[in-house]
């Protein structure tokens with residue numbers, strides 16, 4: 001695979017018509033990675049995602065979806081060499097991963113009840129939106145299944161093997177999503193979500209104990225664990241300051 005670099009030495013495109021997204025505005029520069037998805041497909045996924053996430057609050061909005069996508073691109077770029085040997089397979093796989101990153105919260109149980117009419121309608125919108133960008137029926141089914149089996153609160157989530165051939169997509173997506181719930185961004189999102197759902201400052205603080213401090217231990221990809229350690233440390237340091245000020 002031949003990458004082309006611009007004058008800043010940033011990867012901007014690859015041979016044979018595919019584009020690499022130049023994702024250089026991430027809060028974590030070391031989480032910037034190339035993405036083997038065409039610009040047209042990416043933009044189409046962003047449009048679908050912005051429609052489906054339109055009524056989500058700022059904690060689970062398009063900005064979050066795009067940060068997750070950036071995180072996943074980096075993890076994927078570090079792992080694909082051992083996971084794939086055919087570039088075509090890699091492109092298809094990366095497209096499914098990108099779709100999952102941008103769309104995973106469209107069917108998040110915090111916003112939409114599984115089995116509800118709304119849920120069925122959103123799943124149909126996902127199908128209608130993913131087929132035109134070239135995903136096969138089994139890839140669309142796989143993407144939806146990945147999104148259904150990635151949340152922290154899903155105690156019956158399928159194993160990586162049960163989600164084959166998209167088990168790695170789920171693992172990367174889950175790590176990428178969890179990184180966005182850690183560190184400074186994760187702290188901001190936690191308080192933002194608490195506010196969106198009518199919760200108090202204290203309830204947001206409790207969520208750190210219930211979930212956020214446990215996330216690092218659940219990361220499975222080496223790239224995520226490397227960055228996650230730093231984000232986890234920030235989380236712990238913030239909690240100490242917060243507790244000191246509030247007298248918890």
Ligand SMILES: [Fe+2]
Pocket residue numbers: 060064068104105177
């Ligand atoms: Fe998410």
